[in-house]
Amino acid sequence: EVQLVESGGGLVRPGGSLRLSCAGSGFSFSPYWMSWVRQAPGKGLEWVARIKPDGSEEHYVDSVRGRFTISRDNAKNSVFLQMNNLRAEDTAVYYCARGVGVDYWGQGSLVTVSS
Amino acid sequence: DVVMTQSPLSLPVTLGQPASISCRSSQSLVNSDGNTYLSWFQQRPGQSPRRLINKVSNRDSGVPDRFSGSGSGTDFTLKISRVEAEDVGFYYCMQATHWLPITFGQGTRLEIK
Numbered sequence: 001e002v003q004l005v006e007s008g009g010g011l012v013r014p015g016g017s018l019r020l021s022c023a024g025s026g027f028s029f030s031p032y033w034m035s036w037v038r039q040a041p042g043k044g045l046e047w048v049a050r051i052k053p054d055g056s057e058e059h060y061v062d063s064v065r066g067r068f069t070i071s072r073d074n075a076k077n078s079v080f081l082q083m084n085n086l087r088a089e090d091t092a093v094y095y096c097a098r099g100v101g102v103d104y105w106g107q108g109s110l111v112t113v114s115s
Numbered sequence: 116d117v118v119m120t121q122s123p124l125s126l127p128v129t130l131g132q133p134a135s136i137s138c139r140s141s142q143s144l145v146n147s148d149g150n151t152y153l154s155w156f157q158q159r160p161g162q163s164p165r166r167l168i169n170k171v172s173n174r175d176s177g178v179p180d181r182f183s184g185s186g187s188g189t190d191f192t193l194k195i196s197r198v199e200a201e202d203v204g205f206y207y208c209m210q211a212t213h214w215l216p217i218t219f220g221q222g223t224r225l226e227i228k
Contacts, residue, residue: 044219044220100164106163
C-alpha cells in the first residue's frame with residue numbers, strides 16, 4: 001500500500017522558516033517525481049512544487065519561487081520543502097503527493113503563518 | 116497559466132440519482148504525446164484528496180464504476196451514475212498537460228438533498 005506521511009508543520013511568525021518532510025513507503029520511491037500541493041483554509045487546491053526523480057530539476061509556482069526549496073533523499077525515501085520568508089498567505093495544509101499526476105497524497109501538514 | 120473552470124460549484128443531489136460536473140480549460144489539454152492529462156479528484160470532509168480518474172476517462176484502482184469521466188480538448192465531464200452517501204464532498208478537476216504549473220478547478224461541492 002502506497003503511503004505518504006508528512007511532518008514538520010506548525011505555527012510560525014511572518015518572515016520565519018519551516019521545513020516540511022514527507023516519507024514514502026509501499027512503492028519504489030526513486031523513479032517518481034514528487035510534488036507538494038497546498039490548500040488554504042476553506043479554499044481549493046494549489047500546486048506548489050515538484051522535483052525530478054534524481055533531484056536534478058525543480059519546478060515552482062510563481063508565488064513561492066525564491067522562497068521555497070524542494071529537495072529529496074532517495075536513500076531515505078523522503079522529500080522535503082524548505083519554506084523561508086513565510087507570509088500569511090502561505091497558511092495552508094501542505095500535502096505531499098506522488099508523481100506529476102499526483103496520484104497518491106499524504107494526510108497533510110498544517111502550516112500557520114501568524115504573529 | 117491554464118484556467119480550469121468547473122460548474123456547478125454546488126450540486127445538491129438525491130440519493131440514488133445521477134450527478135454531473137463540468138470542467139472547461141482555457142486551452143486545449145491535448146499533449147504533444149497524444150495524451151490528455153485531465154484528472155478528477157474527490158475530497159471527502161476532513162480527508163486528503165483522492166484521485167478518481169486520470170487521462171480523462173481511466174478510473175484509478177479501487178474507484179467504483181459508478182464514476183466515469185469523458186470529454187476532449189477543452190471540455191470534460193465527471194459523472195456519478197447513482198449518488199451514494201459516501202460521495203459527499205468536493206470534486207476537483209486538474210490538468211497536467213501544461214505542467215508549469217499544473218492547475219486545478221475551483222471545486223464542486225456535492226451534497227445530499
